[in-house]
Amino acid sequence: MKIPFLGDRPERRGAPDPEGIAELLSECELLRSQASGAGVQLDDSAASLEELDQLVPRWRDDEEILPWLGNDAGLYLGTVIVRTVPGSAWHLWPDGQPVVRLASGREFDVVAAGQEWAASGVPELSQLYAEVAEA
Numbered sequence: 001m002k003i004p005f006l007g008d009r010p011e012r013r014g015a016p017d018p019e020g021i022a023e024l025l026s027e028c029e030l031l032r033s034q035a036s037g038a039g040v041q042l043d044d045s046a047a048s049l050e051e052l053d054q055l056v057p058r059w060r061d062d063e064e065i066l067p068w069l070g071n072d073a074g075l076y077l078g079t080v081i082v083r084t085v086p087g088s089a090w091h092l093w094p095d096g097q098p099v100v101r102l103a104s105g106r107e108f109d110v111v112a113a114g115q116e117w118a119a120s121g122v123p124e125l126s127q128l129y130a131e132v133a134e135a
Helices: 018-025 029-037 046-053 065-084 110-120 125-134
Strands: 089-092 098-101
Touching (some): 018 065, 018 089, 029 046, 029 065, 065 089, 065 110, 065 125, 098 110, 110 125
Antiparallel strands (some): 089 098
16 A cells, blocks of 8 residues: 655655554554454454454455455554554655554565455464564
């Protein structure tokens, strides 16, 4: 997911507001709607990632929804990481791609991970979270 309006613009002064970016990236409306319809409440916790992993992936039959849902899944994974893993924060690459930067400095492309999860279910979001949380 590229967010060009968050990237560098000549008229902008200073860095983007981290809290504003985090709020924007945490919306994940399509994923939240799909999860709610399946009885899963997304509360930005690691446990909710496990619940997402258990959903029947009906979206895989819809080529229009699949990439959007994958985007949202990645952003949701990033939201959970940023809110629960100390020292992690959203970071934008120069092209506007949101990634999570861990305290170690390692960057994690959560959108790519979400796309893989939506398309195949592997690796599971909860597994990815566990790997990042241990890093």
